[in-house]
Amino acid sequence: xxxxxxLAVDVPGLAALDAxxxxxxxxAALARGERLVTLYGRPAEGGxxxxxxxxxxxxxxxxxxxxxxxxxxxxxxxxxEFPAAQCFERxxxxxxxxRVADHPWLKPVRYEGANLRKMKDYPFYKLEGKEVHExxxxxxxxxxxEPGAFRFMCLGETVHHLEIQLGYQHxxxxxxxxxxxxxxxxxxxxxxxxxxxxxxxxAYCAALEALAGCAVPEDAEASRAFALELERxxxxxxxxxxxAADIGFQQGASTYGRLRTxxxxxxxxxxxxxxxxxxxxxxxxxxxxxxxxxxxVGANLALLAGDIAVINRAFLGAWTVRDRFAGxxxxxxxxxxELGLVGPSARASGVALDQRAFGAGVYAALPVPTSVQDSxxxxxxxxxxxxxxxxxxxxxxxALERTRTFKPERAALGALAPNRLSVAVCEGWRGEVVHxxxxxxxxxxxxxxxxxxxxxxxxxxxxxxxxxxxSDFPICNKSFDLSYCGNDL
Amino acid sequence: xxxxxxxxxxxxxxxxxxxLVGVVNRTKAVWAGxxxxxxxxxxxxxxxxxxxxxxxSSVSTLFVPAAPAVALATALVSGLLVPLVGPRAPxxxxxxFVLFAYVWGLGRMAxxxxxxxxxxxxxxxxxxxxxxxxxxxxxxxxxAAGTLAAAAGRGDFAGLLRFRPEDxxxxxxxxxxxxxxxxxxxxxxxxxxxxxxxxxxxxxxxHEVMVLDHGGPDxxxxxxxxxxxxxxxxxxxxxxxxxxxxxxxxxxxxxxxxALILAVGVAVGTVESLIARLKLRAVPEYAFLAxxxxxxxxxxxxxxxxxxx
Numbered sequence: 001x002x003x004x005x006x007l008a009v010d011v012p013g014l015a016a017l018d019a020x021x022x023x024x025x026x027x028a029a030l031a032r033g034e035r036l037v038t039l040y041g042r043p044a045e046g047g048x049x050x051x052x053x054x055x056x057x058x059x060x061x062x063x064x065x066x067x068x069x070x071x072x073x074x075x076x077x078x079x080x081e082f083p084a085a086q087c088f089e090r091x092x093x094x095x096x097x098x099r100v101a102d103h104p105w106l107k108p109v110r111y112e113g114a115n116l117r118k119m120k121d122y123p124f125y126k127l128e129g130k131e132v133h134e135x136x137x138x139x140x141x142x143x144x145x146e147p148g149a150f151r152f153m154c155l156g157e158t159v160h161h162l163e164i165q166l167g168y169q170h171x172x173x174x175x176x177x178x179x180x181x182x183x184x185x186x187x188x189x190x191x192x193x194x195x196x197x198x199x200x201x202x203a204y205c206a207a208l209e210a211l212a213g214c215a216v217p218e219d220a221e222a223s224r225a226f227a228l229e230l231e232r233x234x235x236x237x238x239x240x241x242x243x244a245a246d247i248g249f250q251q252g253a254s255t256y257g258r259l260r261t262x263x264x265x266x267x268x269x270x271x272x273x274x275x276x277x278x279x280x281x282x283x284x285x286x287x288x289x290x291x292x293x294x295x296x297v298g299a300n301l302a303l304l305a306g307d308i309a310v311i312n313r314a315f316l317g318a319w320t321v322r323d324r325f326a327g328x329x330x331x332x333x334x335x336x337x338e339l340g341l342v343g344p345s346a347r348a349s350g351v352a353l354d355q356r357a358f359g360a361g362v363y364a365a366l367p368v369p370t371s372v373q374d375s376x377x378x379x380x381x382x383x384x385x386x387x388x389x390x391x392x393x394x395x396x397x398x399a400l401e402r403t404r405t406f407k408p409e410r411a412a413l414g415a416l417a418p419n420r421l422s423v424a425v426c427e428g429w430r431g432e433v434v435h436x437x438x439x440x441x442x443x444x445x446x447x448x449x450x451x452x453x454x455x456x457x458x459x460x461x462x463x464x465x466x467x468x469x470x471s472d473f474p475i476c477n478k479s480f481d482l483s484y485c486g487n488d489l
Numbered sequence: 490x491x492x493x494x495x496x497x498x499x500x501x502x503x504x505x506x507x508x509l510v511g512v513v514n515r516t517k518a519v520w521a522g523x524x525x526x527x528x529x530x531x532x533x534x535x536x537x538x539x540x541x542x543x544x545x546s547s548v549s550t551l552f553v554p555a556a557p558a559v560a561l562a563t564a565l566v567s568g569l570l571v572p573l574v575g576p577r578a579p580x581x582x583x584x585x586f587v588l589f590a591y592v593w594g595l596g597r598m599a600x601x602x603x604x605x606x607x608x609x610x611x612x613x614x615x616x617x618x619x620x621x622x623x624x625x626x627x628x629x630x631x632x633a634a635g636t637l638a639a640a641a642g643r644g645d646f647a648g649l650l651r652f653r654p655e656d657x658x659x660x661x662x663x664x665x666x667x668x669x670x671x672x673x674x675x676x677x678x679x680x681x682x683x684x685x686x687x688x689x690x691x692x693x694x695x696h697e698v699m700v701l702d703h704g705g706p707d708x709x710x711x712x713x714x715x716x717x718x719x720x721x722x723x724x725x726x727x728x729x730x731x732x733x734x735x736x737x738x739x740x741x742x743x744x745x746x747x748a749l750i751l752a753v754g755v756a757v758g759t760v761e762s763l764i765a766r767l768k769l770r771a772v773p774e775y776a777f778l779a780x781x782x783x784x785x786x787x788x789x790x791x792x793x794x795x796x797x798x
Contacts (some may be wrong), residue, residue: 248766254521
């Protein structure tokens with residue numbers, strides 16, 4: 001059994017809904033308190049579009065609603081009642097030209113294909129007035145980071161509105177994924193967002209294994225979960241180092257940064273890559289650990305726990321740090337829920353959403369407690385990361401006690417079942433990574449939908465900086481720590 | 490004024506900035522557990538920049554090339570008004586600190602105009618911040634210098650910085666002014682907690698953002714001017730704290746003063762290593778701290794027998 005939140009259904013078995021019935025059912029589910037995990041479309045026969053909504057019940061169960069509709073008919077927007085749907089509706093509109101009536105803002109998500117040329121002339125929102133000024137940041141930034149354009153509408157030093165323009169990293173990932181053998185896509189999937197290699201690889205593997213009806217050995221599942229937590233520790237450390245650097249808190253910047261190296265070097269010892277590439281493969285895992293190596297991994301974990309505790313005391317205890325973060329970039333719980341934020345960005349606003357908490361597979365044997373912070377500001381997002389590092393290190397240490405060896409082992413992967421749709425959701429360090437695979441009548445891959453948590457969380461950032469100082473934008477940005485390429489695909 | 494003194498003063502004024510930047514950076518590196526860049530890295534950077542070509546935006550006017558020249562000239566002139574290698578300064582006359590403050594002000598204005606001239610929204614914000622914070626810190630320098638002048642009975646910078654405490658109230662005068670001069674140094678030299686010289690985040694910068702459009706020898710001039718300004722700021726504090734009396738051997742006095750200037754650099758680097766930068770909104774309060782310290786010194790100076798004259 002997969003440890004991820006996953007679902008596989010026969011497409012012909014799904015209720016055949018028209019646009020009206022489909023959107024009514026989605027609305028009803030959302031009104032019942034279900035959560036929109038993703039909503040995407042693909043071209044269907046006869047120039048129609050097949051749109052799929054994946055919903056999650058509060059207890060974690062997934063459900064799928066599928067409609068086939070003519071693009072020019074489309075549906076009446078969900079975003080006005082459920083703003084969390086806004087990015088999905090924009091994406092479907094952009095990819096398939098499906099009409100989404102009355103959508104407040106059908107701005108392209110990433111300017112795919114022929115849209116690319118329109119990017120330069122995009123008219124940003126404008127604010128008129130005597131004391132209003134506009135600040136354009138990017139798309140090329142001063143640091144060695146990915147490109148993205150930020151347009152601030154300011155009144156003096158206060159940001160009234162921020163518009164984020166992405167798409168500069170678009171590589172046509174979803175198209176590329178359909179070109180290769182669907183069973184050997186891991187190297188590509190691992191680079192969808194290079195800092196979330198494990199989470200993307202695991203979501204892909206789980207979705208593919210569900211299509212192939214393949215049972216993954218228990219040890220391999222444990223090894224995957226180990227990889228995921230190691231990635232979380234490393235990236236949270238990198239994020240904290242970045243946050244500390246952005247406020248000029250040198251101790252934090254240097255120490256958290258140094259400790260990240262220990263975490264990623266541990267990954268390298270286990271799978272040969274500091275970023276966990278090559279660790280996961282469909283059917284199993286390639287990581288090898290014997291008793292000797294387990295000792296070293298254990299020692300690294302102990303080193304991390306010890307040193308992190310020391311720097312945490314300095315970081316959390318410095319009043320200048322707290323003063324810098326507290327009350328900056330606040331997202332209320334209500335806003336986080338409405339915007340459909342996921343991952344740490346949601347948990348820092350008091351939304352206890354964590355796919356690992358649904359307790360499947362390895363997480364049933366060794367649960368991960370969900371960390372939550374309430375204040376929703378940059379301080380909450382920093383403290384949450386500190387807590388999650390501690391939780392993950394504890395989990396890794398416990399897991400290492402249960403399993404001292406990882407063998408590279410892979411269950412045989414059979415043919416993919418025809419006309420089947422599978423969805424897998426993996427709680428990466430940045431939030432839930434969603435992969436949806438659908439096969440055609442001959443068992444070939446018909447459609448591949450990749451969703452990085454960044455897609456939804458970018459809007460949270462734009463929302464968080466409103467009425468904040470423009471000089472606080474960099475720490476807000478770093479506290480969300482979103483991926484550009486994860487959004488741009 | 491002997492030629493030897495002038496030569497010593499000028500060589501310290503020209504060379505100490507490189508070393509001081511190195512000392513601050515080395516201090517930060519040691520606190521971070523790193524080995525750090527070479528002590529003379531600033532000199533290598535300047536040489537590298539001097540080998541480059543300057544590029545000017547087609548929409549900018551004369552203010553952009555003028556800014557570095559004025560900044561460097563004013564920084565160097567201000568260095569002639571303060572004692573660097575002993576009790577005296579090469580240029581000294583009653584109330585020369587007024588000239589000193591406005592020489593700094595002129596350099597600052599040149600940089601701000603150069604920044605505004607580029608038409609960049611970043612640089613405009615930087616110039617506006619610089620104007621605000623310098624307007625807040627300048628009174629602190631005047632109150633501190635005026636208090637010391639009154640307390641020491643000397644109107645020239647070199648003379649008023651020779652003021653030394655004798656009892657509790659004069660200690661308060663002396664200490665208050667030292668605090669004011671230290672905060673003044675941090676604000677004027679764009680150091681943490683006011684500004685972060687190491688940041689790459691344009692939106693948070695004050696000083697660094699104003700010079701984004703300068704390159705090559707122009708940038709070298711601005712960076713060198715900033716280092717000179719920091720040295721002069723540190724020298725003011727060092728002169729006030731120097732335990733070596735005016736009657737000491739010139740060579741020993743000069744060595745002690747130089748060591749003290751570098752020690753101020755260690756203090757700046759240590760503060761920078763141990764605390765985070767303030768919110769931009771809180772910077773005025775920090776600059777206000779200097780003014781409060783200077784006013785405390787002013788009040789304390791009135792309780793001396795005889796009080797203010």
